[in-house]
Amino acid sequence: MSEERYQQRQQQLKERVEQRVAAATKRCGIVIVFTGNGKGKTSAAFGTAARAIGHGMKVGVVQFIKGEWESGERNLLERAGAEFHIMATGFTWDTQDKLSDTRAAVTAWEQGKRMLADPAYGLVILDELTYMLTYGYLALDEVLTALENRPAQQNVVITGRACHRDLIALADTVSELRPVKHAFDSGIQAQAGIDW
Amino acid sequence: MSEERYQQRQQQLKERVEQRVAAATKRCGIVIVFTGNGKGKTSAAFGTAARAIGHGMKVGVVQFIKGEWESGERNLLERAGAEFHIMATGFTWDTQDKLSDTRAAVTAWEQGKRMLADPAYGLVILDELTYMLTYGYLALDEVLTALENRPAQQNVVITGRACHRDLIALADTVSELRPVKHAFDSGIQAQAGIDW
Numbered sequence: 001m002s003e004e005r006y007q008q009r010q011q012q013l014k015e016r017v018e019q020r021v022a023a024a025t026k027r028c029g030i031v032i033v034f035t036g037n038g039k040g041k042t043s044a045a046f047g048t049a050a051r052a053i054g055h056g057m058k059v060g061v062v063q064f065i066k067g068e069w070e071s072g073e074r075n076l077l078e079r080a081g082a083e084f085h086i087m088a089t090g091f092t093w094d095t096q097d098k099l100s101d102t103r104a105a106v107t108a109w110e111q112g113k114r115m116l117a118d119p120a121y122g123l124v125i126l127d128e129l130t131y132m133l134t135y136g137y138l139a140l141d142e143v144l145t146a147l148e149n150r151p152a153q154q155n156v157v158i159t160g161r162a163c164h165r166d167l168i169a170l171a172d173t174v175s176e177l178r179p180v181k182h183a184f185d186s187g188i189q190a191q192a193g194i195d196w
Numbered sequence: 197m198s199e200e201r202y203q204q205r206q207q208q209l210k211e212r213v214e215q216r217v218a219a220a221t222k223r224c225g226i227v228i229v230f231t232g233n234g235k236g237k238t239s240a241a242f243g244t245a246a247r248a249i250g251h252g253m254k255v256g257v258v259q260f261i262k263g264e265w266e267s268g269e270r271n272l273l274e275r276a277g278a279e280f281h282i283m284a285t286g287f288t289w290d291t292q293d294k295l296s297d298t299r300a301a302v303t304a305w306e307q308g309k310r311m312l313a314d315p316a317y318g319l320v321i322l323d324e325l326t327y328m329l330t331y332g333y334l335a336l337d338e339v340l341t342a343l344e345n346r347p348a349q350q351n352v353v354i355t356g357r358a359c360h361r362d363l364i365a366l367a368d369t370v371s372e373l374r375p376v377k378h379a380f381d382s383g384i385q386a387q388a389g390i391d392w
Binding site for chain 1: 199202203216217219220221222223224226228229230231232234235236238239240241242243244245246247248249250251253267268269270271272273275276293294295318319351364367368369370371372373374375376377378379380382383384385386387388389390392
């Protein structure tokens with residue numbers, strides 16, 4: 001590509017970007033959903049947490065499934081000031097008791113609801129929330145209402161597979177992580193620092 | 197769903213998970229690619245960095261585009277011990293000078309190559325690397341060779357849109373982030389703590 005053509009192409013790109021930036025005038029907190037079957041949903045949520053903490057935001061995290069083992073991101077982010085609440089029943093396929101799973105989900109959700117009503121939290125992460133709705137542990141309406149009524153400047157990140165369509169509809173930004181391939185499928189073990 | 201059916205379903209799930217875990221016997225560092233047009237690629241990379249640092253890994257980061265403004269994740273992760281090298285020419289649509297863009301990319305890549313040759317780094321993040329290949333700033337073969345010859349236990353995360361198929365082929369785990377929707381498209385401004 002010639003220097004001139006290069007400059008021209010970059011100029012066009014610059015104009016398109018500037019037009020889009022100029023058109024974005026609303027200032028408000030947003031709801032982000034990371035869904036799909038690919039790796040990276042929880043990582044994306046905690047990358048957002050790192051970013052928010054780095055800018056001095058108060059960050060609250062509710063993890064709806066993980067928590068029976070040591071978690072690298074929790075080690076770091078909790079030290080940095082994030083507040084963690086962890087359902088800590090482990091994966092539901094380990095517990096196999098619907099009543100206690102539901103009770104644990106409701107207890108964790110109480111913490112989420114509290115954060116969603118408190119403007120001090122600039123970012124609330126509801127990690128793996130989608131499963132709580134899929135399994136019927138939490139009522140969809142209650143979750144939607146808490147999200148809709150949250151403080152105007154508060155941001156929320158929700159993760160998990162198979163996100164309910166009403167939650168997708170409510171969200172401002174939604175990325176679906178599509179698994180192109182996964183190391184696990186070629187026989188590579190999950191490992192500390194990468195998978196938890 | 198009855199308690200019995202619930203228990204049965206969870207037991208089946210548990211067995212499937214356990215079979216897959218038992219089949220994964222290889223222990224080695226992996227290459228993860230977060231690509232696609234959706235929001236969350238860099239966030240997923242930095243979430244992985246938080247996880248790795250939380251487990252005591254040495255983390256090196258090369259950012260191939262960002263860097264002209266204060267970055268929240270850098271604030272936090274650098275304080276926590278990650279090593280950052282930033283190309284810092286800004287978005288290429290702002291510079292519009294192919295020669296200086298190429299020179300900046302090559303200089304940043306030298307840092308990446310150094311990290312990829314050093315077993316002290318448990319995780320190397322090459323943020324927005326894909327564009328350097330798309331724009332022809334870096335030679336694909338050189339990047340592939342450095343990745344293939346890296347220390348056996350070293351993990352790498354590569355981000356950016358339109359990842360080259362040879363890089364996809366080399367990677368162990370690849371997630372494509374598909375944009376279902378983006379707040380920007382409904383006129384909401386980018387903001388500190390969420391977008392940078």
